[in-house]
Amino acid sequence: MLERLNKFEKYIYYVLIILLAFIILVSVVELVLLIAAGVLYDQSFRLDHHEILNVFGFFLLVLIGIELLDTIKAYIKKQEIHVEIIVLLAVIAVARKIILLDPYADMPLSDMTLWGLGFIVLCLAGAYYLIKKAGIST
Numbered sequence: 001m002l003e004r005l006n007k008f009e010k011y012i013y014y015v016l017i018i019l020l021a022f023i024i025l026v027s028v029v030e031l032v033l034l035i036a037a038g039v040l041y042d043q044s045f046r047l048d049h050h051e052i053l054n055v056f057g058f059f060l061l062v063l064i065g066i067e068l069l070d071t072i073k074a075y076i077k078k079q080e081i082h083v084e085i086i087v088l089l090a091v092i093a094v095a096r097k098i099i100l101l102d103p104y105a106d107m108p109l110s111d112m113t114l115w116g117l118g119f120i121v122l123c124l125a126g127a128y129y130l131i132k133k134a135g136i137s138t
Helices: 002-040 049-078 083-099 111-134
Strands: none
Touching: 002 049, 049 083, 083 111
């Protein structure tokens, strides 16, 4: 019974890898089209503020997808979760959120939101430092 459950789990992981790879491929194509549309169709051959933020957002989203794919592959190969990869994934996700913050938005950010993001960054940096100091490698 347990062996069947493990096989089922592996099949689910393979399906997740295929779906995630497809999503990453579509995201990269959309990123290329976004850059091409912003640079080629504009007469000044440059991107404005919102287009650059949009490109950075897509770029970091693709990096998050690749890291997720790497995490699933590592789990399938060794049946262990690599904590360092998970922490780096969280750092990329928080960095994406911070980079995409628009200071010129209609609704300004509250102080508590900024303090919360700062606290998350400090916690993730501390976790990464402790993982590296403990010698846990990927």
